[in-house]
Amino acid sequence: MKKFKYTYMTIITALVLTTSSCEKFYDINKDPDSIIQAPMPTILTSVTANIGYFMGSDLNRYSSLLMQQYSGQSNGTLNQTQEFDKYLITGQDSNNLFSTAYAGILSDIESIIKIATEEGSPNYSGVAKLLKAYMYQVLVDAYGDLPYSEAMKLTANVAPKYDDDEQIYTALISLIDQGISEVNATTSKQVPGTNSTIFPGSFTTTRTNWIKFANTLKLRLYLHYSEKNSTFLTSNMNTLIGSGAQFMTSNADNFQMTFTDIAGGRNPIDQFETARAGYLVAGNFLVTLMDSKNDPRRASYFSPFTAAPFYRGAVVGAANNSTLYSKLHTYLRGAVTGTVYTGAAPVRMLTYAEYNFIRAEAALRFGVTGVAQTFFTAGITAALTDAGVSATDQATYLAANGILTGTTAQQLQQIIEQKYIANYGVVMESWSDWRRTGYPAISIPSNAVITFTPRTIYYPQSEVDANPNIPGGKQKASLGVRTFWDTRP
Numbered sequence: 001m002k003k004f005k006y007t008y009m010t011i012i013t014a015l016v017l018t019t020s021s022c023e024k025f026y027d028i029n030k031d032p033d034s035i036i037q038a039p040m041p042t043i044l045t046s047v048t049a050n051i052g053y054f055m056g057s058d059l060n061r062y063s064s065l066l067m068q069q070y071s072g073q074s075n076g077t078l079n080q081t082q083e084f085d086k087y088l089i090t091g092q093d094s095n096n097l098f099s100t101a102y103a104g105i106l107s108d109i110e111s112i113i114k115i116a117t118e119e120g121s122p123n124y125s126g127v128a129k130l131l132k133a134y135m136y137q138v139l140v141d142a143y144g145d146l147p148y149s150e151a152m153k154l155t156a157n158v159a160p161k162y163d164d165d166e167q168i169y170t171a172l173i174s175l176i177d178q179g180i181s182e183v184n185a186t187t188s189k190q191v192p193g194t195n196s197t198i199f200p201g202s203f204t205t206t207r208t209n210w211i212k213f214a215n216t217l218k219l220r221l222y223l224h225y226s227e228k229n230s231t232f233l234t235s236n237m238n239t240l241i242g243s244g245a246q247f248m249t250s251n252a253d254n255f256q257m258t259f260t261d262i263a264g265g266r267n268p269i270d271q272f273e274t275a276r277a278g279y280l281v282a283g284n285f286l287v288t289l290m291d292s293k294n295d296p297r298r299a300s301y302f303s304p305f306t307a308a309p310f311y312r313g314a315v316v317g318a319a320n321n322s323t324l325y326s327k328l329h330t331y332l333r334g335a336v337t338g339t340v341y342t343g344a345a346p347v348r349m350l351t352y353a354e355y356n357f358i359r360a361e362a363a364l365r366f367g368v369t370g371v372a373q374t375f376f377t378a379g380i381t382a383a384l385t386d387a388g389v390s391a392t393d394q395a396t397y398l399a400a401n402g403i404l405t406g407t408t409a410q411q412l413q414q415i416i417e418q419k420y421i422a423n424y425g426v427v428m429e430s431w432s433d434w435r436r437t438g439y440p441a442i443s444i445p446s447n448a449v450i451t452f453t454p455r456t457i458y459y460p461q462s463e464v465d466a467n468p469n470i471p472g473g474k475q476k477a478s479l480g481v482r483t484f485w486d487t488r489p
Contacts, residue, residue, distance in 0.1 A: 044124065056425075059428065061272070066454060067440075070282070070283050072279065073280065074320045085317070086316060095463075112125065112127075122181075123192060127192055145471050150163075165483050192206070211246050233362070234367060237362055242369065247355055254350070255349050257349070261334065267333060281314045285443075289420075317447035331425065332345055356375045376414070380402050435482075455479065455483070
């Protein structure tokens with residue numbers, strides 16, 4: 001909830017001033033023993049860790065509140081989680097996440113790409129390009145048009161233009177292809193290893209994880225064209241699948257950042273919950289949906305009560321008393337030791353379960369290679385397994401909820417609802433699915449301050465104030481401004 005006062009524009013301006021003021025003293029003040037550039041392995045550690053934190057922080061809360069997976073609560077004074085619940089969202093709410101993305105993560109990624117390219121380490125630049133593509137996919141889906149082609153030029157351009165979001169998507173697909181090629185390079189001066197907090201380990205082994213992630217990310221991008229250009233979706237998915245590309249094959253391939261039970265190393269969702277107890281509780285829409293299916297994942301998703309109803313979600317605008325509702329539980333916060341969560345839970349960003357639901361929808365609606373039912377079953381099974389559900393309970397759940405039936409629209413609803421449950425805690429994607437398909441069928445809160453569910457969020461106000469090249473030279477007209485792929489009425 002804290003506000004960072006720096007944005008991309010203002011941080012780069014500070015760098016310009018610092019550079020110009022020190023330049024004339026460079027020769028006499030330069031310390032030949034000082035570290036001017038952090039080592040590339042250290043930068044990758046920072047990038048991967050910060051991506052994990054970023055995807056479990058502000059944007060995670062905002063998108064999960066909009067999709068009523070979480071609900072804002074308090075025990076007294078109204079707070080920002082409750083404001084987001086009712087769509088009271090301002091440009092100030094974007095300052096922190098935008099500056100973290102551009103001045104922190106994306107800046108470090110560009111440093112890796114530059115160093116790796118210059119020294120001949122394509123395995124490093126390939127990983128960095130895949131991470132860059134993922135970051136921009138999430139950011140474009142949140143904002144729409146963004147700085148891309150002129151971004152991260154430092155002193156060369158302190159006011160980057162905003163590129164069209166569809167053009168950015170096209171560039172990201174190409175960037176992923178570059179990343180795959182470079183990750184596959186057989187000669188590289190340096191290779192990532194245990195220094196990466198995402199897919200850590202010997203690159204001989206993890207290389208395959210990065211490739212599977214990259215191809216699955218491309219499927220996610222293609223799926224977002226479902227209402228915009230289904231022909232493009234079908235053609236590109238079939239071409240990719242037909243090429244023999246590797247995709248995720250188990251939960252071990254999940255693109256996620258694993259956190260630990262040490263000070264400063266705990267999951268950011270748990271850190272937020274610990275620092276601001278009662279600000280987030282289970283959303284009533286999600287709890288009710290899972291209740292209707294007698295879903296065994298409730299035991300790890302939501303803290304239980306000792307009497308029925310054992311899982312209780314808050315309706316948006318409910319009276320301020322967080323003790324009345326289930327809290328986010330072990331699936332997102334790690335095991336409980338006494339009354340304290342360990343924080344040793346991953347932030348899941350793109351999972352094997354999601355891969356299967358992508359394939360199920362693509363096969364059902366667009367004739368993409370594969371059998372929708374097969375992927376639907378695999379997606380549910382992967383999600384149940386990831387939540388620690390026993391084999392017996394998995395079989396019971398699949399028998400009751402795992403068979404696609406009815407019209408294409410009814411089967412699509414089943415797929416997206418199961419994907420929505422599985423993507424609990426995954427940043428942005430449930431919101432993107434709703435914008436594409438209308439499922440799950442959430443309702444506008446009774447206390448909403450606008451008459452529609454937001455389609456993007458506002459640009460950060462400090463960026464609006466500082467960068468004259470922001471679209472139209474001013475803030476968005478409303479939260480109803482859409483991404484290029486969001487064409488559903």
